[in-house]
Amino acid sequence: MxxxxxxxxxxxxxxxxxxxxxxxxxxxxxxxxxxxxxxxxxxxxxxxDNREVAGAIVLVYDHHKRELQSHSTDVQHEFHDLILSVQHVHLDHSNCLETIAVKGLAGDLKRLADRLIAIKGVKHGQLVMTVKD
Ligand code: NI
Known part of the structure; x- marks a missing residue:
């Protein structure tokens, strides 16, 4: 080569x-x-993709965009079997920080993260994954 x-x-x-x-x-x-x-x-x-992993999806978004929250909730219900917990922090007047703890197949977690990060109004989003072994 x-x-x-x-x-x-x-x-x-x-x-x-x-x-x-x-x-x-x-x-x-x-x-x-x-x-x-x-x-x-x-x-x-x-x-x-086919490995069982755990991790977190971190999102920062504008709290004033109301349709974003309901859209995000719809997606989270669709993937409810992957979601362990959701922590919402009001960062300041307009920004929210959401940390979603997740567990499942890496490919499924990536799909969920991609769907959430793609929502209009999400300023920043990242998926962190880890394995137990
Ligand atoms: Ni908030």
Whole structure:
């Protein structure tokens, strides 16, 4: 396969971590170590879908957009079997922070998170997943 070259800029501590990783794992060079990390990232992204995981969906949205709340509640009812708890915090006059604890198959959690994050008026949303083993 053809090799592409590019230059990488790293903060000094990350650069030291990379060199330490190269030495500890005996990579022949930094390029191989970076290639390994990219492949690992790709695998981590893919293994998920049929694995049982737990996690949290964090949403920040504008409390003044009323239709957003009912839309969000509709979606949460649709996926009720994945949702363990919902914590709502009124951040300030207009912003709400919602933390939704979830458990289920990673693929299902991603679908739920995508549906919630896509709702108009959601300013920021993120899904964090973890495994028990
Ligand atoms: Ni609120």
């Amino acid at each position: 053809q090799v592409k070259r590019f230059s990488v800029s790293l903060e000094e501590d990350l650069f030291r971590d990379l060199d330490e990783m190269v030495e500890r794992n005996r990579f022949p060079n930094r390029s191989r170590a970076i290639g390994y990390l990219i492949r690992k990232y790709v695998v981590d992204e893919q293994w998920g």
